[in-house]
Amino acid sequence: MNLHPMKLVTIVCEAYAADAVLRLLAEVGASGHTSFAVEGTGARGRRLADIPEYANTQFEVIVRPELAALLLQRLGAELFPRYAMVAFESDVRVLRADKF
Amino acid sequence: MSDALLANLLSPAVLFFALGLAAALVRSELKFPEPLYSALTIYLLVAIGFKGGVAIAEAGVARVWLPALAAIGLGAFIPLWTYPVLRWGGRLAPVDAAAIAAHYGSVSAVTFLAATNYLAAIGRPYESHAVALLAVMESPAILVGVVLGKRAAGGPPVPLGLVVREALFGRSIFLLLGALLVGALCGPTGMEKVGAFFVTPFQGVLALFLLEMGIVAGRRLEDLRRVGPFLLAFGVVVPVLNAVLGVAVGKAAGLSSGGSMLLGVLAASASYIAAPAAVRLALPEANPTLSLTAALAITFPFNLTLGIPLCDVLARWLHP
Numbered sequence: 001m002n003l004h005p006m007k008l009v010t011i012v013c014e015a016y017a018a019d020a021v022l023r024l025l026a027e028v029g030a031s032g033h034t035s036f037a038v039e040g041t042g043a044r045g046r047r048l049a050d051i052p053e054y055a056n057t058q059f060e061v062i063v064r065p066e067l068a069a070l071l072l073q074r075l076g077a078e079l080f081p082r083y084a085m086v087a088f089e090s091d092v093r094v095l096r097a098d099k100f
Numbered sequence: 101m102s103d104a105l106l107a108n109l110l111s112p113a114v115l116f117f118a119l120g121l122a123a124a125l126v127r128s129e130l131k132f133p134e135p136l137y138s139a140l141t142i143y144l145l146v147a148i149g150f151k152g153g154v155a156i157a158e159a160g161v162a163r164v165w166l167p168a169l170a171a172i173g174l175g176a177f178i179p180l181w182t183y184p185v186l187r188w189g190g191r192l193a194p195v196d197a198a199a200i201a202a203h204y205g206s207v208s209a210v211t212f213l214a215a216t217n218y219l220a221a222i223g224r225p226y227e228s229h230a231v232a233l234l235a236v237m238e239s240p241a242i243l244v245g246v247v248l249g250k251r252a253a254g255g256p257p258v259p260l261g262l263v264v265r266e267a268l269f270g271r272s273i274f275l276l277l278g279a280l281l282v283g284a285l286c287g288p289t290g291m292e293k294v295g296a297f298f299v300t301p302f303q304g305v306l307a308l309f310l311l312e313m314g315i316v317a318g319r320r321l322e323d324l325r326r327v328g329p330f331l332l333a334f335g336v337v338v339p340v341l342n343a344v345l346g347v348a349v350g351k352a353a354g355l356s357s358g359g360s361m362l363l364g365v366l367a368a369s370a371s372y373i374a375a376p377a378a379v380r381l382a383l384p385e386a387n388p389t390l391s392l393t394a395a396l397a398i399t400f401p402f403n404l405t406l407g408i409p410l411c412d413v414l415a416r417w418l419h420p
Contacts (some may be wrong), residue, residue, distance in 0.1 A: 016380045019262075037134075050316050051137050053373050082384040 003093035005068055006100055007068035008060060011075065012038060013085035015055040020079055025061060028071045033061045042086070062092060062100050104409035107222050112307045113214050116230045117404055125321070132312045136292015140309040145272060147298040147305075148213060152231025152284020154195030154291045159229050167363070170353035171233040174367055175240035178205035178342055183248050185338075190330040192390070198249030199379045199386035200331075203395045204338060205241020206371035209234060209272060210313060211403045213274040213306055215365040218408050219358050220303075226358025235276050237366050238374050242267040245375075246382040266378040273374060313400070320397040339368035339407055347414045361415035368407050370395035 011021055018035070025033055038058045039048065048054060063071060068089050075087050094100060108114055123130040156164055179201035186197035212234045219226050246263055283290065291299075324332065346367025351361030372395040379386060 014380070016377055048319055050131075050319060052134060053377060055134075083380070 001095075003095065004097035005065070006062050006092050006094050006097070007065050007089045008062050008092040009068050009071055009087065009089045011059040011061070011085060011087045012040075013057055013079075013083055015052065015057050017079060017083035017085055018057045018059075020083070021057075021059055021075075021085075024071070024074060024079065025059070028063075028065050028067060028074060030061050030067065030071065033059050035059045040054070042084070062094060064100060104222070104412050105406070108218050108409045111218065111221055112303065113217055113310050114404055115412040116307045117310040117314040117317075117401070120311045120322075121318040121401070122314075122318075124315045124318025130315065132315070136314055136320045137309075140305060140312070141272070142275065143305055144213060144302075145205075145209065145275045148209070148216075148231050149235070149276045149279025149292070149301050150283035150286075150298055151291075152229055153280040154286065154288060155228030155234060156280070159227070160219050163227075164229050164232050166225075167230070167350070167353040167355055167359070168232055168236050170349050171237045171363060171366065171385070174349050175205050175207070176244050177243045178345075178367065179241045179248060180249040182338060183245075186334070188332060190334065192330075193386075194252030195249045195383050195386045196390055198245050198252060199388075200334075200391045200394060201248065202242050202245020202379055203372070203391045204342070204370045204376040204399070205245060206239070206375040207234060207237045207274070207366045208369035208371055208395075208403075209238075209373075210306075210309065210368055211369040211400065211408075214404055215311070215332045215362055215408050215411070217303060217306060219361065220413070222412075224358045224361075224412070225356065226362055227356060227386050230355070230362045231276075232280065233363060233366060235273065235280055238273050238371065239267040242375050242378045243372075245379065249379075249383040249386065259286050260382075263378055263382040266381055267374070270374045270377055305375060309402075315381060316318055317396050317400055319387060320393055323389055323393040324397055331390060332398060335370075335394045336402050339370070339399050339403055340410065343368040343411050344414060347411060347418055349419050350415070355367065355416045357419035360418065361411045364411035364414060365403065365408060368399075368403055368411065370399045371394040372400065387404060 013021060035057050037055050039056055072087060072089060079085060116207065165197040182204050183197050186192050186200050187194060216226065279283035343364040347360045347364035355363060372392060376388060376392055380388060
């Protein structure tokens with residue numbers, strides 16, 4: 001089986017940041033994403049997600065390595081100062097490289 | 101006062117809220133599925149908006165504009181006087197003071213609903229079109245608070261368009277204004293068609309919703325330790341002062357005793373849905389735990405139990 005190396009960028013943020021994250025994903029040219037509601041704890045304490053307004057969202061995006069670096073760099077510069085969020089990348093391998 | 105207090109404390113709405121608080125305190129597993137919360141919110145906002153719209157159609161816009169203007173002025177004024185109190189009285193950072201001031205100038209729709217419920221229960225008439233005041237009072241304080249905070253803080257540039265959009269067309273205010281418009285266009289004939297759905301079950305739905313809000317507020321009670329004694333006192337004293345202001349402005353704007361009481365409740369209430377969303381966008385440096393804990397864990401329960409009957413007593417005293 002021929003697998004291609006890619007980066008999985010994971011972004012966990014307060015739901016208020018979701019619009020800004022989606023705009024950024026479009027700007028850097030990510031071809032798609034998956035998002036879902038999450039809850040948990042972080043450096044600043046509990047992040048209760050009991051009602052949609054206080055929810056937290058996790059985004060998962062598979063992109064080429066150079067795009068992952070750009071995405072993380074822009075996240076750090078533009079969105080980290082404004083919203084509660086964390087982001088990280090990991091190595092993944094995909095079947096169809098042309099999809100990303 | 102004791103009659104009013106007892107009537108309020110023993111209402112299904114307040115008792116279910118207390119039940120929700122208790123559920124959170126004993127760490128019961130009771131939890132509403134998120135779609136139910138959203139559905140109840142939509143129902144309540146549409147029901148109250150529609151009813152208010154029909155009332156505007158019956159009363160005519162001529163009787164609504166002056167109280168509405170007074171409500172807008174009141175909403176813009178509250179952050180202006182609470183900001184210095186927070187900044188220098190509470191020694192809070194400018195941006196935190198501005199954020200909290202915005203929350204307290206904006207309003208809580210659920211507190212308003214509970215107040216109309218209270219008036220209906222004790223049989224006191226009020227202007228049904230007062231819901232227009234709720235609709236117009238949500239945004240002005242947010243905008244004033246954001247300007248105050250931005251002047252003080254600087255920080256990264258704000259997407260101002262986004263903030264205005266959030267303050268004016270956030271989910272809740274859009275639904276409320278939209279239902280108000282639909283109600284005003286339909287008038288009483290429309291009400292005949294949907295009254296059985298939007299009016300009769302209303303109190304039951306509100307009770308259910310307050311059960312959920314009790315859980316939501318109760319889960320934040322442990323944050324009280326983190327906000328300090330000043331905000332604890334602020335969350336109780338400022339609503340009382342704003343209530344006096346609101347009732348007096350209501351009377352001056354020509355509202356009845358019931359209508360003035362409702363404007364008092366609006367002035368006393370603090371937003372925990374619309375304001376947090378807009379303030380997070382515009383003043384990201386502000387600590388949301390401070391404003392949200394004060395609005396949701398202190399002021400909301402206070403108003404629901406004591407603030408509402410207090411406004412009623414004030415309004416009756418001003419309208420002998």
